Amino acid sequence: GAGVSQSPSNKVTEKGKDVELRCDPISGHTALYWYRQSLGQGLEFLIYFQGNSAPDKSGLPSDRFSAERTGGSVSTLTIQRTQQEDSAVYLCASSQYGGLSTEAFFGQGTRLTVV
């Protein structure tokens, strides 16, 4: 597709279960970001991939969160042993070069609800 695609669009999971969220960036975009938006909050940076470089994981809130990007394209965000405070909309974005003057294009997000 032409835009950033995320799946699933909605996910309800039980506390303590693991979840995987998927992001297909725009073809040819080398930079990929994960953000999350909790209720009433702004977008919180989680992790950033740029080409083949080691990812910037500085925004991951705990070691239960991890992300991979295979072949420089698709990315998977994994949350282990989910907690209720993990409930949020998880947004993926990609940009062509990741440079300071290029805007990021966002997917529609995955709404995660931990019950």
Place this chain on the structure above:
Amino acid sequence: DQQVKQNSPSLSVQEGRISILNCDYTNSMFDYFLWYKKYPAEGPTFLISISSIKDKNEDGRFTVFLNKSAKHLSLHIVPSQPGDSAVYFCAAKGGSGGGADGLTFGKGTHLIIQP
């Protein structure tokens, strides 16, 4: 510590009038600013940006003003239209908290255009 602040959670403006959305930042390392627009159940979409070397950028009905000395920027929409009703996020690049080349976001302002 919130580096990008949008102090108005919501704003109601009559159709045809000017909408002014404000954003303040604390990190003097930010050198590029962006506005994103978000409809419910969709990801944010890029609207307009401004580099710190400029004080104004205009694109159709949208104008962003930057006052570096005050660490303040604003988005003007004129004339406001019903389709402008959305949440508007202010974002900044160049500081910490957003990851390398990442974005630091404000909490958003919900703009409501009244008919």
